[in-house]
Amino acid sequence: MNIIIDAMGGDNAPKEILLGAAAAVREYGVQITAVGRRRDIEACARENGIDMAGITVADASETIEMCDEPTAAIRGKKDSSMVVGLRMLAAGEGDAFVSAGSTGALLAGATLIVKRLRGVKRPAIGTVIPGAKQPYLLLDSGANVECRPEMLSAFATMGSVYMEKVMGRANPSVGLVNNGAEETKGTPAYVEAHRLLKYNKNIRFAGNVEPKDVPQGNVDVVVCDGFTGNVILKLTEGVAKMLVGEIKNVFMADLKSKLAYLMVKGGMKDFKKKLDADEHGGALMMGVTKPVIKAHGSSNAKAFKNAVRQAKLCVESGAVESMREKLAAVAQTEEAGA
Incomplete structure (x- = not known):
C-alpha cells in the first residue's frame, strides 16, 4: 500500500511530517511517497537523522500557504505539494493522500482534482x-x-x-x-x-x-x-x-x-x-472518490503517524466504495419518496 503525503503542508513541515511518515512505515508496513521540494526534504532528513527507508520523494517546487485563497491556490499553484499529491492520487499512483496543510485548499483540491462521489453536493x-x-x-x-x-x-x-x-x-x-x-x-x-x-x-x-x-x-x-x-x-x-x-x-x-x-x-x-x-490524527474528507485525510495543521510526528494510520484503515476497509454504494441506495429511496 502506498500513501501519498504532503511533506510541505502544516505548521511543523517538513520535519514532523517526515518523522511521522518514517514511524508509519515502521509500524504499519506502508510505503510512503512524500511530495515537496526534494532538496528541502532530503536536507531535513539528513539534519534530523530521519530514516527514509520506505519513503520515496516526488519533487514539487511550490507550497500552498495557510493564507492563500483556497480555490485560487489550487488553480494557480500547479506545482505545489498538495496539487501534485492529489493529482498522483487521482491518477492511481497511490492509495490515499494525507495533508496537514490548508483545510480550504485541501477541500477545494479534493473536489476539483479527485472529484466527488455521485450523490454528494459537497464533501x-x-x-x-x-x-x-x-x-x-x-x-x-x-x-x-x-x-x-x-x-x-x-x-x-x-x-x-x-x-x-x-x-x-x-x-x-x-x-x-x-x-x-x-x-x-x-x-x-x-x-x-x-x-x-x-x-x-x-x-x-x-x-x-x-x-x-x-x-x-x-x-x-x-x-x-x-x-x-x-x-x-x-x-x-x-x-x-x-x-x-x-x-x-x-x-x-x-x-x-x-x-x-x-x-x-x-x-x-x-x-x-x-x-x-493526536491519537486519531486525521479527519477523512467524506464524499471524495478516494481517501483524502486532513491532519491537524499543528500536527506533530505522533499525530501525523496516526493520520497515515487512518488512511491505511480507510483503504483496507474499502470505506469509500461502501459509501458509493450506500449513497446510490439513498438516492433511489429519495427519488421514490419524491
Whole structure:
C-alpha cells in the first residue's frame, strides 16, 4: 500500500511530517511517497537523522500557504505539494493522500482534482472526537457553513459507513444536532433533514441530539452543518484543555495533593490520553472518490503517524466504495419518496 503525503503542508513541515511518515512505515508496513521540494526534504532528513527507508520523494517546487485563497491556490499553484499529491492520487499512483496543510485548499483540491462521489453536493469533514462513553464521529466539522437537508442525509450515510468499516462499530447510530429532541425542533431545514434521516434505510437514526448530550458519546455519528460542527469541535477542544489544566492545578497545589496524584497517576494518564486529539490524527474528507485525510495543521510526528494510520484503515476497509454504494441506495429511496 502506498500513501501519498504532503511533506510541505502544516505548521511543523517538513520535519514532523517526515518523522511521522518514517514511524508509519515502521509500524504499519506502508510505503510512503512524500511530495515537496526534494532538496528541502532530503536536507531535513539528513539534519534530523530521519530514516527514509520506505519513503520515496516526488519533487514539487511550490507550497500552498495557510493564507492563500483556497480555490485560487489550487488553480494557480500547479506545482505545489498538495496539487501534485492529489493529482498522483487521482491518477492511481497511490492509495490515499494525507495533508496537514490548508483545510480550504485541501477541500477545494479534493473536489476539483479527485472529484466527488455521485450523490454528494459537497464533501464534509468527519472528525473523531473523544466522548464519555466512546469516541463519536462529528460531521460536518467545518467544510460547509450552510447545508441543505439532503446534504445532511448524505453526511449521515457516509458517517455511518465510516464508523462501521473504519472504527469497527456494528450497526452505528446516527443523531442530528438540534436544540431539542422533538421532531419539530430547529429551523425548517433541520426539520426536513430529520424527516429524511428518519426514512433513510441505510442508517440507524436515533433522532435529534441536544448539544449537552453530544459529549456523552451515546450516538456513534453526530450530524450537523459545518458551522455548528466547527463550533462544537473547537468548544470541545477548549473545554478539554481547560479540564486538564485545572485538574493539574488541583494536584500541584501542595504536598498532600502531589502525594495524592501519585496514587491516581495511572488513571490520570489514561484520562489525558482519552482527550488527546493526536491519537486519531486525521479527519477523512467524506464524499471524495478516494481517501483524502486532513491532519491537524499543528500536527506533530505522533499525530501525523496516526493520520497515515487512518488512511491505511480507510483503504483496507474499502470505506469509500461502501459509501458509493450506500449513497446510490439513498438516492433511489429519495427519488421514490419524491
